[in-house]
Amino acid sequence: MIHFQFLKNKYGRELLMDIGSYNDIPNYFFEPILHSTDFYEIIFFLNGNGILELDNQKINIENNTILFISPFQKRKWYVDNSNIKCHFLFFKDDFFSNFFSDKLFSIKLQFFYNKTKPLFIRIIDNHMQKYQEVFQDILLELTKFKSDSEHIIRSLLYFTLIKLNRVYSETYHLSSNTQNNTTSFMFKLLLQSEIRNNRTVHFYSQKLGVSRITLNKCIKNQFGITSTAMIDEFVLFEIKSLLLYSKLNINEIADLFHFSEPNHLSRFFKRHTNLTPKEYRCNYQNGSSVI
CATH class of the missing domain: 2.60.120.280 (Regulatory protein AraC)
Structure with a gap:
């Protein structure tokens, strides 16, 4: 690349x-x-x-x-x-x-x-x-x-x-606020660097020094979704990117995100996309949409 x-x-x-x-x-x-x-x-x-x-x-x-x-x-x-x-x-x-x-x-x-x-x-x-x-x-x-x-x-x-x-x-019906809600922006910043190693709300709430309830409220107000849903979005995005642009197999990607078993990653992926990781990669390689 x-x-x-x-x-x-x-x-x-x-x-x-x-x-x-x-x-x-x-x-x-x-x-x-x-x-x-x-x-x-x-x-x-x-x-x-x-x-x-x-x-x-x-x-x-x-x-x-x-x-x-x-x-x-x-x-x-x-x-x-x-x-x-x-x-x-x-x-x-x-x-x-x-x-x-x-x-x-x-x-x-x-x-x-x-x-x-x-x-x-x-x-x-x-x-x-x-x-x-x-x-x-x-x-x-x-x-x-x-x-x-x-x-x-x-x-x-x-x-x-x-x-x-x-x-x-x-x-896209989002909040345009840029002056308040620092917790939500810090959460977004942390996700950029930590998403491959940490996928729990508990980790991020501890890192930010707020309760899970407070964190969820901040994320909901700023981004319109729960903190769990936002974590899942970031994980899904990274997995898709690796499937499209790397040669890593499913086992290697599962290890990278600390899924205990590759089939746990596959279930997570299919729940959000209605496709298995293999189907998603094959569709792209065959010229289908990456969305």
């Missing part, structure tokens, strides 16, 4: 974000070869075509589509590069966390690290035009950099992301 890293010194100074159109970044990797990046990506398609395979989703790329891609998500593009008009927004987590002293900022955005909802929205023409106007302001600061340009860039980017979070949350 190909892995791309962020070019932090592109503008002659360390800046952990970038923005541009397809004309500015013509070597963007729109290819049907498995790849990933180490940074966040939001892609605004004014004109789009084809399909993006993004982890466990297949997304139709249409006009006025906005895509949200988290670091290390695996993807393949099946598009006609000659018929694409889009804008890119790239950034590293530290770009915000250092400036705002908020290590959870990216986690608070509903469209990043979301394991079940579609990782795109579609908007109307005049809304896309508004985003383009903001991008032009950011691009002007990047190309004519001044002592206060980084502050302006952060402010514009922060504004854009919060507005997008509101639209995404409204589209």
Whole structure:
């Protein structure tokens, strides 16, 4: 698999974000070869075509589509590069966390690290035009950099992301709250690093220093599901990814997630998908949908 890293010194100074159109970044990797990046990506398609395979989703790329891609998500593009008009927004987590002293900022955005909802929205023409106007302001600061340009860039980017979070949350009936409920965001962050080793609510409630009841209430308020259901979502997502993009067999995957028996993993998987792990992998290899 190909892995791309962020070019932090592109503008002659360390800046952990970038923005541009397809004309500015013509070597963007729109290819049907498995790849990933180490940074966040939001892609605004004014004109789009084809399909993006993004982890466990297949997304139709249409006009006025906005895509949200988290670091290390695996993807393949099946598009006609000659018929694409889009804008890119790239950034590293530290770009915000250092400036705002908020290590959870990216986690608070509903469209990043979301394991079940579609990782795109579609908007109307005049809304896309508004985003383009903001991008032009950011691009002007990047190309004519001044002592206060980084502050302006952060402010514009922060504004854009919060507005997008509101639209995404409204589209998929989620909470757009980013200022409270720290427990729920810490839980989401812990799931990113601990899900292969720990699958119990007890572990996470102890780690966060709250009761199971309090944790469940926080998760329900923020994400609309129980803490158990969210753990299951993360486990299922990781298992699917390994079935699609690794050569590990069922026994090896069961060991990785500490299932006591491989058939316990198979029962868990079939309960959530109505397919056995083998059927799911075979369907993908035979060209069926990954969803």
